[in-house]
Amino acid sequence: MMQNETEKIIDEKVQGTTLNLDNKKDNTRKLYIESYGCQMNFSDSEIVASILAKEGFNTTQELAEADLVLVNTCSIREKAEQTVRKRLEKFNAVKRVNPGMKVGVLGCMAERLKSKFLEEEKIVDMVVGPDAYKDLPNLIQEIDEGRNAVNVILSKDETYGDVAPVRLNSNGVTAFVSITRGCDNMCTFCVVPFTRGRERSRNPQSILEEVNDLWNKGFKEITLLGQNVDSYLWYGGGLKKDFEKATDMQKATSVNFAKLLEMVATAQPKMRIRFSTSNPQDMTLDVIDTMAKFENICKYIHLPVQSGSDRILKEMNRLHTRQEYFTLIDNIKARIPDCAISQDMITGFPTETEEDHQDTLSLMEYVKYDFGFMFAYSERPGTLAARKLEDDIPEDIKKRRLTEIINLQQEHALYRTQQHVGKVEEVLIEGTSKKSDAHWMGRNSQNTVVVFPKENYKVGDFVNVKINDCTSATLLGEAVELSKNN
Numbered sequence: 001m002m003q004n005e006t007e008k009i010i011d012e013k014v015q016g017t018t019l020n021l022d023n024k025k026d027n028t029r030k031l032y033i034e035s036y037g038c039q040m041n042f043s044d045s046e047i048v049a050s051i052l053a054k055e056g057f058n059t060t061q062e063l064a065e066a067d068l069v070l071v072n073t074c075s076i077r078e079k080a081e082q083t084v085r086k087r088l089e090k091f092n093a094v095k096r097v098n099p100g101m102k103v104g105v106l107g108c109m110a111e112r113l114k115s116k117f118l119e120e121e122k123i124v125d126m127v128v129g130p131d132a133y134k135d136l137p138n139l140i141q142e143i144d145e146g147r148n149a150v151n152v153i154l155s156k157d158e159t160y161g162d163v164a165p166v167r168l169n170s171n172g173v174t175a176f177v178s179i180t181r182g183c184d185n186m187c188t189f190c191v192v193p194f195t196r197g198r199e200r201s202r203n204p205q206s207i208l209e210e211v212n213d214l215w216n217k218g219f220k221e222i223t224l225l226g227q228n229v230d231s232y233l234w235y236g237g238g239l240k241k242d243f244e245k246a247t248d249m250q251k252a253t254s255v256n257f258a259k260l261l262e263m264v265a266t267a268q269p270k271m272r273i274r275f276s277t278s279n280p281q282d283m284t285l286d287v288i289d290t291m292a293k294f295e296n297i298c299k300y301i302h303l304p305v306q307s308g309s310d311r312i313l314k315e316m317n318r319l320h321t322r323q324e325y326f327t328l329i330d331n332i333k334a335r336i337p338d339c340a341i342s343q344d345m346i347t348g349f350p351t352e353t354e355e356d357h358q359d360t361l362s363l364m365e366y367v368k369y370d371f372g373f374m375f376a377y378s379e380r381p382g383t384l385a386a387r388k389l390e391d392d393i394p395e396d397i398k399k400r401r402l403t404e405i406i407n408l409q410q411e412h413a414l415y416r417t418q419q420h421v422g423k424v425e426e427v428l429i430e431g432t433s434k435k436s437d438a439h440w441m442g443r444n445s446q447n448t449v450v451v452f453p454k455e456n457y458k459v460g461d462f463v464n465v466k467i468n469d470c471t472s473a474t475l476l477g478e479a480v481e482l483s484k485n486n
Contacts, residue, residue, distance in 0.1 A: 024053060031057040032066035033168070036083060037074020039276060041107055043176040043225055045072045046165035048106065048133050053166060055137050063094055068102050068140070073109030075191045078378040081109055085121070092123040102143050104128060108195035112382065114152045124148075130181070130196050131155035134163075154197035156239055161206040164213070171430050173460045175219050177210050178202065179260065180226030184241060185279060187306075188317045188385040189346065189377065192227055199240040201232050204255045208267050220428055220460055221272035224264070229275045230282035232257040258286040265294040272428060273297045274447070277304065280328055281319040285335075292335045299336055300370075300447040303328075304344035308363030309356035312349050315389070322363060329367055340370040340416070340446035347405055348377040348398030350389035357401050361408060368412040370446065371473070376402045410472050417448060417470035424480055425450070427465045429457055450475040 035045040049059055069091055074080040095101050104126035111129035125143040129152030142149035182197040235246045235254040291297045307313050310322050332339050376398040379391045425444045433439035439451050452465050469476040
């Protein structure tokens with residue numbers, strides 16, 4: 001392929017056509033919803049849309065025609081919160097034209113700021129935390145009657161396992177399935193335990209029912225979601241921390257993440273299965289062995305490390321060391337040689353020295369991640385780091401270190417994509433390439449985007465593609481045969 005043609009389809013992003021087959025003819029009110037942050041927020045928005053569909057709301061892509069506008073927020077970084085506030089300014093301009101429109105803030109930012117949001121953002125009528133979505137019918141009645149409404153109470157048992165999500169912005173091929181909520185890993189930089197509460201897991205039977213329903217509707221791939229999927233533990237309900245109090249029978253019949261993976265893979269052997277996010281301290285060998293055992297479990301693990309320095313990892317309250325992380329990587333590669341691994345990395349954490357930064361770079365050299373998500377540290381109010389540690393790394397040093405990390409990751413990403421060149425790999429078509437109407441885009445088992453000429457295939461097909469070329473983010477090839485169909 002010529003270089004100028006390659007540049008046309010470089011760095012593909014997964015895309016899909018908005019598809020909401022659950023809109024009901026009898027519903028008369030219109031809901032516009034935006035989601036920011038992690039995949040869990042997008043999954044939660046689908047739960048919200050399902051709850052509100054029973055209250056007479058159909059979703060719309062047109063902001064101007066909405067009766068209710070909801071923004072599902074993220075608090076993990078300051079930039080995410082700034083983005084939401086800018087969107088609220090946009091909503092305010094629309095509301096001046098459509099004064100009957102109501103605006104609600106959902107998710108982690110709502111939980112963190114609570115009723116303070118109503119004071120800071122006069123446009124906001126409703127504030128709802130991640131565990132209070134079933135109360136939305138009551139809250140909407142409140143704002144319909146002219147009163148502001150707030151519910152940000154965290155729950156010890158809510159998993160929304162009994163809510164069938166409305167699939168928003170769906171390509172009809174891939175879908176999220178939430179399996180856990182909350183997090184018990186009190187990393188000093190993270191607000192999630194305070195905004196989403198303690199870990200609790202969803203009934204595995206309800207997970208299997210959702211997966212089976214998705215297959216019956218034509219979906220070909222699911223991602224099992226949680227703040228920390230490896231901590232999944234079902235023993236009849238309740239918080240994970242209370243498992244020690246469970247009865248002997250509950251313990252004997254409990255289901256951990258490895259067992260859940262096996263149950264899902266067995267239930268739908270032709271469906272691709274992914275999961276996110278993993279925590280190094282909680283990923284066990286039985287999870288890796290289960291991945292190796294089942295062909296339909298994708299060979300890809302998102303495994304955040306955050307830093308390569310043992311000293312900084314301790315300051316972050318990450319309960320793994322550098323060497324323990326290396327051992328885990330070695331075990332993954334020994335059992336699943338072609339497994340792709342991605343990372344989350346924070347640079348400029350308080351007290352980080354140049355030696356700490358070099359430790360991070362050397363860890364990256366050891367692993368050579370397929371891709372990653374890299375950020376400069378931003379202090380989050382309410383976290384232990386914000387209370388105990390001074391944000392003492394100058395911004396110019398943060399930016400320089402982040403640039404070095406990103407540049408090294410790009411080198412490693414190209415190294416990893418080059419290893420695919422010349423191979424024939426199974427690709428699930430997700431949609432048309434953003435860069436070329438004449439090309440399909442999809443992903444291989446390793447979660448790498450693959451682009452190839454359309455020919456006589458369709459969205460949802462599994463296609464064998466010979467990889468002929470690559471960029472650091474995209475594989476470029478041609479179909480050699482159809483491996484699977486509906």
